[in-house]
Amino acid sequence: PVRVAILGASGYTGAELMRLLLRHPGVQITTLTGERQAGRPVAEVFPHLASFGLPDLVKMEQVDWANVDFVFCALPHGTTQDVIAALPKTIKVCDLSADFRLANVETYAKWYGHAHKAPDLQREAVYGLSELNRTGVQNARLVANPGCYPTSAQLPLIPLLLAGQVEAQEIIIDAKSGVSGAGRDAKQANLFGEVAEGIHPYGIASHRHAPEIEQGLSLAAGEPLLVAFTPHLMPMSRGILATTYVRLKGGATAADLRATLAETYAKEPFVKVLPEGIAPQTRHVRGSNLCLMNVFADRLPGRAIIVSAIDNLVKGASGQAIQNMNIMLGFDETAGLEVVPVYP
Amino acid sequence: PVRVAILGASGYTGAELMRLLLRHPGVQITTLTGERQAGRPVAEVFPHLASFGLPDLVKMEQVDWANVDFVFCALPHGTTQDVIAALPKTIKVCDLSADFRLANVETYAKWYGHAHKAPDLQREAVYGLSELNRTGVQNARLVANPGCYPTSAQLPLIPLLLAGQVEAQEIIIDAKSGVSGAGRDAKQANLFGEVAEGIHPYGIASHRHAPEIEQGLSLAAGEPLLVAFTPHLMPMSRGILATTYVRLKGGATAADLRATLAETYAKEPFVKVLPEGIAPQTRHVRGSNLCLMNVFADRLPGRAIIVSAIDNLVKGASGQAIQNMNIMLGFDETAGLEVVPVYP
Amino acid sequence: PVRVAILGASGYTGAELMRLLLRHPGVQITTLTGERQAGRPVAEVFPHLASFGLPDLVKMEQVDWANVDFVFCALPHGTTQDVIAALPKTIKVCDLSADFRLANVETYAKWYGHAHKAPDLQREAVYGLSELNRTGVQNARLVANPGCYPTSAQLPLIPLLLAGQVEAQEIIIDAKSGVSGAGRDAKQANLFGEVAEGIHPYGIASHRHAPEIEQGLSLAAGEPLLVAFTPHLMPMSRGILATTYVRLKGGATAADLRATLAETYAKEPFVKVLPEGIAPQTRHVRGSNLCLMNVFADRLPGRAIIVSAIDNLVKGASGQAIQNMNIMLGFDETAGLEVVPVYP
Amino acid sequence: PVRVAILGASGYTGAELMRLLLRHPGVQITTLTGERQAGRPVAEVFPHLASFGLPDLVKMEQVDWANVDFVFCALPHGTTQDVIAALPKTIKVCDLSADFRLANVETYAKWYGHAHKAPDLQREAVYGLSELNRTGVQNARLVANPGCYPTSAQLPLIPLLLAGQVEAQEIIIDAKSGVSGAGRDAKQANLFGEVAEGIHPYGIASHRHAPEIEQGLSLAAGEPLLVAFTPHLMPMSRGILATTYVRLKGGATAADLRATLAETYAKEPFVKVLPEGIAPQTRHVRGSNLCLMNVFADRLPGRAIIVSAIDNLVKGASGQAIQNMNIMLGFDETAGLEVVPVYP
Known part of the structure; x- marks a missing residue:
């Protein structure tokens, strides 16, 4: 199976990635990072995920990237650009933050209050509105997952x-x-x-x-x-x-x-x-x-x-991110996403 | 005190009229009607009002109009026109339904699916958007309280x-x-x-x-x-x-x-x-x-x-209705309405 | 696949059975009944299930029982006893109502206000608290699914x-x-x-x-x-x-x-x-x-x-019912139930 | 009117004291303190109270106690003991914290993790369960308002x-x-x-x-x-x-x-x-x-x-606190508390 890391796993989009990926037939969650929560088991951070055999959270610096095939980055905007720039280029990435969504780095600077830290990566990044940019996503190494x-x-x-x-x-x-x-x-x-x-x-x-x-x-x-x-x-x-x-x-x-x-x-x-x-x-x-x-x-x-x-949290974040991963890696596009709505 | 009747007292706007009028210095609630709930005490219909000495609900036909000075009509639209037409003309009325809000009875007929039953009353009715029609309301016998x-x-x-x-x-x-x-x-x-x-x-x-x-x-x-x-x-x-x-x-x-x-x-x-x-x-x-x-x-x-x-339920219904009553009867416009918002 | 009918599919437990069974690898939902909703598509009754290819609701009398292998009965109590008594004995049943939960029909009569209408079936029925009565359920034709x-x-x-x-x-x-x-x-x-x-x-x-x-x-x-x-x-x-x-x-x-x-x-x-x-x-x-x-x-x-x-609605009703079906039919007990909790 | 100060006015019990005291016929809110919020108008801290002419929040050290007749203390436990000990003894106090509720200072120390800082005041404090300790409250200078x-x-x-x-x-x-x-x-x-x-x-x-x-x-x-x-x-x-x-x-x-x-x-x-x-x-x-x-x-x-x-927030905190003030100061016990429940 594809070995997946979730960076910034202690937020709601991180939890949602776990919920969905746990039922994805082709991947295994091998790495979860959380700077403030490092060392804690998932059972403490997200008790609803306690019984699913997930790894403990670690700091980013503890990750052995050789064991990671695909990264979901769910970090706060701003920090994300540095983090992704430092990843081995062999790893494909779907970034859920706003850091690579605006193609024009000047527009980014204007709205986010600081210069873009990885303009080269920005040029490479593909905007992952899955249904309307399928080909782009297919060939991307770095996908900027759209905002909700x-x-x-x-x-x-x-x-x-x-x-x-x-x-x-x-x-x-x-x-x-x-x-x-x-x-x-x-x-x-x-x-x-x-x-x-x-x-x-x-x-x-x-x-x-x-x-x-x-x-x-x-x-x-x-x-x-x-x-x-x-x-x-x-x-x-x-x-x-x-x-x-x-x-x-x-x-x-x-x-x-x-x-x-x-x-x-x-x-x-x-x-x-x-x-x-x-x-x-x-x-x-x-x-x-x-x-x-x-x-x-x-x-x-x-x-x-x-x-x-x-x-x-799904089509507006983690679900679309997995859909993008599926497209990037050649999985069936609905893998892990065949979830029926919960009502009431 | 002014003796007030609430017709159709078993709905939310009826309850809200009671809540506010109970603290109005110049009125007394003497009559509550509810066709289906007639005979039941307020304590059963609205337990939160149990301890405030309100009269039991009665049928409209049981009301002695000689004991009523002012009517709030909180009935479903359609029935209201007949009810108000049958009231003694000496009683002032604030109607919370949609029955007298549209000055043009043809517009009414188009939107409500039946001819207006009291076009004369419609001509008399004053639209009670209090702040913007104060003079009209002051001189009205029948006020159509605006929708929410x-x-x-x-x-x-x-x-x-x-x-x-x-x-x-x-x-x-x-x-x-x-x-x-x-x-x-x-x-x-x-x-x-x-x-x-x-x-x-x-x-x-x-x-x-x-x-x-x-x-x-x-x-x-x-x-x-x-x-x-x-x-x-x-x-x-x-x-x-x-x-x-x-x-x-x-x-x-x-x-x-x-x-x-x-x-x-x-x-x-x-x-x-x-x-x-x-x-x-x-x-x-x-x-x-x-x-x-x-x-x-x-x-x-x-x-x-x-x-x-x-x-x-307040400015969009019962509160504005009381504000209109205050204007119609010469009370201080804020009487009964000096309620501080409840938060959280 | 096992052909499943849900009787009384227009309630919340019916919807929940559909949600879970749609992802069950061994069954197909072929029949949905709803006396008052007969003739309506699922899309109208439960819009969240619109896109999953479910059959329209029909009246019970319209069901061809030859095409049904397993029945979930989610009808109101009282009517259930007659309905199940009339089913072909070859069909296995999990009943979500209270009709067969009390082994003592006199206790039933006392609490439900009428004599039990199918005491023979009651003797046959097995109480389906899955973890604590697995063997009983395994051999049952009629399982009374426990209350929530x-x-x-x-x-x-x-x-x-x-x-x-x-x-x-x-x-x-x-x-x-x-x-x-x-x-x-x-x-x-x-x-x-x-x-x-x-x-x-x-x-x-x-x-x-x-x-x-x-x-x-x-x-x-x-x-x-x-x-x-x-x-x-x-x-x-x-x-x-x-x-x-x-x-x-x-x-x-x-x-x-x-x-x-x-x-x-x-x-x-x-x-x-x-x-x-x-x-x-x-x-x-x-x-x-x-x-x-x-x-x-x-x-x-x-x-x-x-x-x-x-x-x-899950362990307290439809989920446990499917767990019981899995035990009765020899499926993996977790089939269709590998649902990760949704949080928040 | 009695001049009232609310210490720690930026929490929910503070807001609730304001909501109720604004309609109390015998008091005026002259002082609101909030260490972190000092300098801010109430309109910013509690927008629902914006239109009622309340004073801005100040630091405790800025209060002129000569202008205060009665204090409601809504501070976090622990700090309260020092604060009340430092007040002029002519001011009557109702404390909404847990600091003076336990008559036995050793029990306090055991449950709150530190020695009681004002054991003399503790001896003086009266537990303000209004209906059951009316006489005690009547004669008290310092009332410990019960927990919710x-x-x-x-x-x-x-x-x-x-x-x-x-x-x-x-x-x-x-x-x-x-x-x-x-x-x-x-x-x-x-x-x-x-x-x-x-x-x-x-x-x-x-x-x-x-x-x-x-x-x-x-x-x-x-x-x-x-x-x-x-x-x-x-x-x-x-x-x-x-x-x-x-x-x-x-x-x-x-x-x-x-x-x-x-x-x-x-x-x-x-x-x-x-x-x-x-x-x-x-x-x-x-x-x-x-x-x-x-x-x-x-x-x-x-x-x-x-x-x-x-x-x-009312009988369990601010309402009972006002009830206690009413008893301590000889007001009608229901003054400011004639609030009809809000439903729905």
Whole structure:
């Protein structure tokens, strides 16, 4: 089996990688790192994984890279660039951080507040929106796994922009996320008492996922564009719902948009266009790698409303990362990801 | 004290009227009706109100109207028109249903599927968006209390349309609501297991609150308009957050919009424009009659994002109804409504 | 593959059977019944299962039993006895209702308010607490799948009673359950607004799972016994936690109890005794067939506290049912149940 | 008005004191301290209190004690003893920490890991279980406000022990708490993702509220006793439910216990014994100073089950603290506490 290391295994995306990889027929998790948690067994860090025979967490410096074939990097952004630059070049990598998602290192510097530390690697990195960049991922050594919000927004919008059916300069994305997207670090803002029974927007017009979305949509539109992007934090552990408002272009109707998406994703195992009139719900993808989407006519003439739903920890992070690994290594693309949603 | 009857007291808005009126210095709750619950004490229907000396529920036909000075009508729409038409004309009424909100009875017929049963009363009814129609409410015998979504959307948008600062024909309202807005009737869709840990839109482009919003905004804009309005159901008991996307008009900036709202509501006890950059959260109004709002510049040039938050059961229903009663009867407008939000 | 029918597929246990059986290597779901939902596709009844190629729901009378090898019966109690009595005797059955759990039909009549309709079948039925009755299940045609609370309580208590380490006549079980245990029928008491942000006990000293627990514990103790059993309803969709208070017997200590359980379940794939001092949490078994347990010394001398956690829909219902099917049909006992818990 | 200072105002109990005192007719909040938050306006620390004209937070050293008549001390335990010892002796104090709850300073030292720093003050301090120690509180300068769990457990148990109706040496308290009881400090264990959708016990046989409960019950029983006490953390923001299992004594029945409690609390505005057979729910006291209780016969002969419910932040902390202030200062005992529960 392929020997897999998860760097930064003590966060939620790390746990989710373990959950899914434990049932992957072709890999074995041989290495887990966690700088602060080094020396602790998984049973202490993630008790729900206690009974699955996983290795203890170690420090990065303790890893024998000769025993690693593939690396998932789930470290905080910023540190990731140095870490990946130091890995043996024979190891393939899927990076779940934001460190290699922005092709333009100046855009990165502007949004992340420091110069990119590995511009050469950035040139090599392939953006891993699996369904829409399969060939790129296939040939990549380093894949930048897309962000959760960007995945939910780009999967429906890129095909529509490519088809010239929506106006590029006026896309409005209203997104709602569960709390696990904020990570597992102790922060007052993410305490149960601060999050339960309420909702609020955050990072209005300033969230770091905006330039990532704009990068992908600009490419599809063939022109630079900005988006309105408003993320909201709401009381659920998992899930992202993106409600996207678009102006129709070239006489297209909501039904045309739906048809474009249905055709684009007709054979995809993970992306599903729902029957006409049925709205996606995040709870219907919970725990799975699915993305549900649909298109609705708007009351405003000449406009449409697109709704897409993913599990932010699966299709929005660890699931898509494994999907990318499967593509990179030639596994069946659904290996380890044949997880049925958990409901209720 | 003013003797108050609550018709349809067994739902959430009925309970909320009781909670607030119990601490109103000028009224006494003398009558509670509930057709299916008639004969039962409040302690059985709403155990949290057991110890406050409220009367038992009775059938409408048992009410002695000579002992009633003011009626809150919290009945399902449709039945309300007949009930209010049959009341003695000496009794003032605040109706929490949708039955008298649409001034145009043909619009009503179209959206509610049957002819309006009391068009004369409809002509008499005054739309009770308290802060923006105080004089009308003052002189009314019958007030149509606004819907929850329309309250959250119109309070920020009407002053901006009046000021000519936002384009009228392109308003996009993305709203998120707690579950109590769906009422207390047993419906599978509102079970804990169906609502927890997820979010979904519903009634896309077809929700009955759309024409109510459009009626108010059209008046303010001086031209007929439609809105994009997408409500979402999310796992919290109380609260509505409206995230509204507008195109700026006549050179106005987001700061200008904020200034207009700040000036409009400067002396209002219940409507608060937050400091620049601070986003409203529904949990900060929970249990109170407050409406929090703010305006943000959009990444899309020439556009702004407005965020408003209310408790759907208070400012979005029972609280605003009491505010209207206070105005109609000459009480201090804040009587019974000096409730501090409950957090966490 | 074994052709499986799920009778009463429109409830939560039905959905959970589908979720797990879809990944079972040896079975195929060929029949789903639902009297009220007959004619509807699974996609409408359970949208999260839309993309997995399941058959539409049919009425029971439409089923061709010649095409069915194994039946899971997830019908309401009461109707189940007639239904199973009418099935061809060649079909093996695992019944998830309470209809065949009480060996004594008079006890059944007392607690369920009507005479047992199939006493012959009752004599044949085998109680399917998998780990503790494996041989019985292996030879059974009809297995009565244990209730959720009884599973959580009996798995730790039966070995301790067999070992003579706890007093039989003074067992106190304080249990906390998620809402899915109450089913998917529309009931006001299970609305989100009625369940969120609170907890309460119900059925104190009168819950129908009490005699089921007492039946199993009496057998293990070798003497008839009663238990204190207080179930609580709390705001989570899945999970049961049982906190059990026992008096130690024959000089046993909490450590002795822990050792007995550790030995009993040493080789079990699904039942895990946690390290000393670590308390089970329901969220660590969510979505899985695991039962976690542990024993703690009490401050009261001569007493101990036992804590056990299961997912009520998996080990407490559909998972254990599949485990029983695996035993009955000679599959690997973990087939279809190798599901890692979903956290968070 | 009485000038009130809240020391340690940035936690949940501080916020709750503000919420309630803002509507108290006889006091004015003049001073709020918060060492880490000093200099910040309340609007930043607790946005839900932004519009109520509260003073900014200051450091303790900045307080002019000449302008303070009454102090609520909501500081972490340990630091409290020094702080209160340094206050002018003319100021009356209600302390919400655990620092003065244990009359025996050796017991304190054993459970809190350091010698008591103000044994003289400890001798002076009065335990403020309001209903059961009214005279003591009336004459106190320093009141130790009871813990949340101890309040929920002692209110029903003390009268029953005084009446000799329950065995003293075998009391088992199974308690379930909302998350706000764990405070507002950033801790991983209290993140939304770690608490939602699950329940677990903690501090089994080792929670610091056990000796506090035992102190009160021992006094009532007239003999030293220990209790079994198992707290559980569950996904709600507010509320404690205590399910208590007792052995009956001297021929008493569950009905006798209920009668004793009904008589004890017949005239109390905040403590209510529910009608026979009705179980208390925490959601029916949310936001209020109520304690609901009831007694049920057990299936185990000679035993009974007592259920009590409070809001941990109100009757379990800030509400009872204000009740104690009212008693100490001669206000109407319900002043500021006439808050109707918020439901749903």
